[in-house]
Amino acid sequence: MQRIEEILNQAFASPENRLGPDHPEPAFDAPLIGVSLAADPIWRRIKDHIGDFYWLPHEAFALAYPDAPLPATALRVISWILPQTGATRGDHRACKQLPSPRWSLARHYGEKFNEFARRALVAGLAKAGVRACAPALMPQWSRQASPDYGFASTWSERHAAFAAGLGCFGLSDGLITARGKAVRAGSVIAAISVPAAPRPYGDDHRAYCLFFATGKCLACAKRCPAGAISAQGHDKQACHNYIRGVTAPHVQNDQLGFPVNSCGLCQTGVPCEARIPKNAGTNRGPERKEGDS
């Protein structure tokens, strides 16, 4: 585990973690890192919920290493959370209809860094003789339509983070972590034997959302300019339409000169922006503050 943390923290401290090639600021604050067992039954439950197309960790590993697959018991899923910086959250909190430039930079260049972190971990483990793969970067990864959840994919970074004890899903579908919901996530599957992180919330995937804990909040619904969030949950189609039809063209025409699927207004200006809200979930795990890794 120490080696994994070293590789990820090294990637995090590198110039790749920037809001742009010449930007002086980091894209993200220090990561949270967790591990789940590939043999954890939670993975089967996730697959049953999302759809047959969804990969169990050992299925993804077998696609990456078709000549030498391994059983789930020999694999771990390493997951991380990349918190948006206070500056990015502050800028974005002030926005009502369109994303802040800083958020759009984090969405584009921050995700490039997230890709770099996945590759760095796979390469770093390979140097130590450990086989690994990053499902979200595999050529077989694809978007899919889930019978029950609409837009989905063969691997979900947020579900990997949930399995690794890093957070639970809010009403808006974002992952509420110890550093809040204004985050990105990444993961790598590796043939290693390290202990899994505890999941303080068990299988309760809504434990950290105030709406499910108290019946009140809906702050994310009020923040959404597309009306895509309600007490019934997150309307992925309405969200998709707003991003493709309004915010991505705005980023192209008025911000960066190229389209970026940037929005996330529901991730700031809400009680779960940078922490697990008070009064939500009793099994919260250790509190983490800005700067904690």
Ligand code: SF4
């Ligand atoms: S803003 Fe409130 S209702 Fe929405 S995800 Fe956060 S805690 Fe849940």
Ligand code: SF4
């Ligand atoms: S990402 Fe934007 S459009 Fe989608 S739910 Fe959040 S605020 Fe609404």
